[in-house]
Amino acid sequence: MKNTAVTLALSGLLAFTAVGCAVTRDQSTVGEYVDDATITTRVKAKFAEDPKVSAMAINVETLKGVVQLSGFAKSTAEKSHAEGIARATAGVRSVSNDIVVKP
Template sequence: MKHTAATLALSGLLAFTAVGCAVTRDQSTVGEYVDDATVTTRVKAKFAEDPTVSAMSISVETLKGTVQLSGFAKSTAERNRAVEIARTTPGVKSVKNDIVIRP
């Protein structure tokens, strides 16, 4: 009986783990999801280090290597710097800039 309970517990854990790594729409593999999450984290980290860019005001999402930037910038310089940072981040294939300038 103990063996059955342990097997059920392990099965539940595996099912929970699989759900936690769910692939989102338009992503074909878990590996692509992990790669996109890594790119997003790299871009956000660079934003946090840069004195020109407000990491709190600009959102970053990545899908298949395409980074989408959205949110608000205080100036054209901040908006351009955010795009430059994203473009030069390893793993980024292209950048979609939806940042709005709001003084």
């Protein structure tokens, strides 16, 4: 009985892996997708905790460990601070800072 449950669980996992899941363009594995989602979540959480950065005005996307920041900042200091937070986040390979400073 126990072996049957394990066999069924493994079969389901293999079927899931073979069929695929929500892997986006240019991502080669489910693991990369999960890692990128984790990085994005970590950066967004750090933004939400930091009073110097507007988490609602800055967007975060991650692809293969490269974080892209976009949106609007109130100052160049906020833009730089957001980039620093992203760079200091575990798993980030590089940061593309496309944040626009509002005039």
